Amino acid sequence: MDAQDKQVFQVFTEVGIINQLTTAIFAARLPDGLHPSHFSLLNNLVRLGDGKTPLALASAFQVPKTTMTHTLSVLEKRGLIRLAPHETDGRSKLVYLTDSGREVHQNAIHAMEQPIRKMTHDLGAQEIIGLLPMLTTLRAYLDDNRDI
Amino acid sequence: MDAQDKQVFQVFTEVGIINQLTTAIFAARLPDGLHPSHFSLLNNLVRLGDGKTPLALASAFQVPKTTMTHTLSVLEKRGLIRLAPHETDGRSKLVYLTDSGREVHQNAIHAMEQPIRKMTHDLGAQEIIGLLPMLTTLRAYLDDNRDI
DNA sequence: TGCATATTGTTCGATATCGAACTATATAGT
DNA sequence: ACTATATAGTTCGATATCGAACAATATGCA
Known part of the structure; x- marks a missing residue:
């Protein structure tokens, strides 16, 4: 591994640390018992629309379908989503947000405003947002x- | 949350996805049973030196000390690290790499060369490395x- | 149509992560 | 020195994540 490889590797190391720190910051703002993975799923359903199958969601999040089964069961028990039978495929299900799920998501988003505003105040919004194009390219490539 | 806040939030969303995808890529190259968290610890000891206390390592990785206890016990059972008593503090221990631990780390680093080279070939090393200054700033701030 | 194969989701067992409570040792204040 | 408090690490119970095996349904092809 030459010096250039190590710098690229360092990028991914920094990404990992940033992910861990921001996840911890946001997790502290979530309602009790709501894990970041639960919020991520709610966020996906709100932003990209519900009515997806569990397998499609597992694929979107790059997790095994067994993990999605578990996550969905937690959210269903909490009444934040509803699992309906698939209209045409007897093997499958469809995931829908409940009103309660939308409300919990909205509150969580609002609670994250404060740390985000502090970060942008201290570091500059444009500095942070400037990362977005290359991060998006990198994410799409991966x-x-x-x-x- | 206004449009600017959402873009900042999107940065962290992309960071999370990139972390997940790269972790999966690197995990596939690790020896059987070696979890990314195990490799991260070996990598830290190699890069920054061993002889640290478990608590110092837990703090460096931003994990609870109970998590570090578990990780260290796994690495010790595999013979990749050695836990020695602290010379002056009877409560504490010191973590040292074994020769086997250094060897496993070296092999893992080498195995990651291939995916890194492909990424840099496809996307351009400077494009990726260009992220490093702001990512480092952001990580240090967080x-x-x-x-x- | 009938059967082989593929797909969707669940169950089960194993490991990683985490918080609360605990033990042992060190330190600080009197 | 004595005692109260702080610190380092472990144990324990709970949840998240994952892979292997399984059940149910769908699809493709003879």
Whole structure:
């Protein structure tokens, strides 16, 4: 591994640390018992629309379907989502947000405003947002090359 | 949450996805049973030196000390690290790499060369490395503001 | 149609992560 | 020195994540 490889590796190390720190910051703002993975799922359903199958969600989040089964069962028990039978495929189900799920999501989003505002105040919004194009490119590339 | 807040939030969403995808890519290259968290610890000891206390390592990785107890016990059982009593503090221990631990780490680093080279070939090394300054700034800021 | 194969989701067992409570040792204040 | 408090690490119970095996349904092809 040469010096350049190590710098690239360092990028992923920093990404990992940032993910851990921001996840911890946001997790502290979530309602009691709501894990970041639960919020992520609610967030996906709100932003990209519900009515997806569990397998489609597992694929979107790059987790095994067994993990999605578990996550969905937690959210269903909490009444934040509803699992309906698939209209045309007897093997499958469809995931829908409940009113309660939308409300919990909205409150969580609102609670995250404060740390985000402090970060942007201290570091500059444009500095942070400036990362977005390359991060998006990198994410899309990795998503298309999972078997790299 | 206004449009700017959402873009900042999107940065952290992308960071999370990139972390998940790269972790999966690297995990696939690790020896059987070696979890990414195990490799991360070996990597830290190699890069920054061993002889640290478990608590110092837990703090460095931002994990509860109970998690570090578990991780260290796994690595010790595999013979990759050695836990020695602290010379001056009877409560504490010191973590040292074994020769086997250094060897496993070296092999893992080497195995990650291939996916890193492919990424840099496809996306351009400078494009990826260009993220490093701001990511480092952001990581240092978050590290200093864990109670944000 | 009938059967082989593929797909969707669940169950089960194993490991990682975490918080609360605990033990042992060190330190500080009197 | 004595005692109260702080610190380092472990144990324990709970949850998240994951892979292997399984059940139910769908699809493709003879």
